[in-house]
Amino acid sequence: MLSHxxxxxxxxxxxxxxxxxxxxxxxxxxxxxxxxxxxxxxxxGLLVAWLMYPFPSGPPAPIP
Amino acid sequence: xxxxxxxxxxxxxxxxPQGNPVVAVLSAWLIPGMGHIYLKRRLxxxxxxxxxxxxxxxxxxxxxxxxxxxxxxxxxxxxxxxxMGMGIPYFLLRYGLHYQGNVxxxxxxxxxxxxxxxxxxxxxxxxxxxxxxxxxxx
Numbered sequence: 001m002l003s004h005x006x007x008x009x010x011x012x013x014x015x016x017x018x019x020x021x022x023x024x025x026x027x028x029x030x031x032x033x034x035x036x037x038x039x040x041x042x043x044x045g046l047l048v049a050w051l052m053y054p055f056p057s058g059p060p061a062p063i064p
Numbered sequence: 065x066x067x068x069x070x071x072x073x074x075x076x077x078x079x080x081p082q083g084n085p086v087v088a089v090l091s092a093w094l095i096p097g098m099g100h101i102y103l104k105r106r107l108x109x110x111x112x113x114x115x116x117x118x119x120x121x122x123x124x125x126x127x128x129x130x131x132x133x134x135x136x137x138x139x140x141x142x143x144x145x146x147x148m149g150m151g152i153p154y155f156l157l158r159y160g161l162h163y164q165g166n167v168x169x170x171x172x173x174x175x176x177x178x179x180x181x182x183x184x185x186x187x188x189x190x191x192x193x194x195x196x197x198x199x200x201x202x
Contacts, residue, residue: 002126007174010122011181018115018185021108022192025202063168 012041085197092193094151096186099193112189119182120153127166128175130157146180149187 020034083103092099096116100109123130131143148154157163165172195201 002170007126007171011174011178014115014119014178015181018112021111021115022188 008045009042012038012045015041083197085194088193088197089190092190093149093186096150096153096182096189099189100196103193103196105196112185116150116182116186116189117153119178119185120150120157123175123178123182124157124163126171126175126178127169128172128177128179129165129167130154130163130179131176132158143180146187147183149183149185149190151186154183 016034016037019037020030024030024033088099088102091102095113097109097111097113100106100112102109131140131147133144134140165175169175192201
């Protein structure tokens with residue numbers, strides 16, 4: 001449950017389904033918007049992760 | 065002056081759906097998807113209910129933060145209003161189940177995002193129900 005990637009996919013799935021149902025009526029249009037949102041979020045997340053890969057992560061911040 | 069002769073089609077009559085705007089908006093806020101169910105969009109309403117509750121349950125499972133106002137931190141007011149957008153579930157979690165996130169939990173930040181998203185999604189559903197009942201949307 002705590003896999004970063006799984007949670008990102010789950011979040012993109014929920015948001016994609018929600019907005020495709022909210023903003024589109026036809027089934028074809030809904031699927032198209034869903035794929036745009038889902039792939040945009042997951043692909044964008046992977047792209048940002050890839051861009052950040054060379055940078056060191058450093059020690060975790062202390063919890064107040 | 066003579067008419068140019070161009071004929072433009074008359075605007076399509078707007079048919080308002082059956083329903084009271086106040087009831088539609090209130091029910092949409094209190095129970096996710098209920099506004100759409102009230103406006104005879106049952107399948108969509110049920111789908112929205114499932115999606116919002118799923119986001120809520122995942123957020124709770126990850127022990128995310130259910131925002132409340134913290135004195136001296138004005139941004140928590142906005143976050144609290146956003147979270148309250150989920151309606152009854154917010155108050156049930158906050159005051160009925162005394163839910164508190166776990167800041168030391170591994171999924172705290174993710175859970176907070178899911179919980180806040182549930183509230184914001186339901187606020188959009190309230191606006192959507194308002195548009196439907198006013199005839200601005202199908």
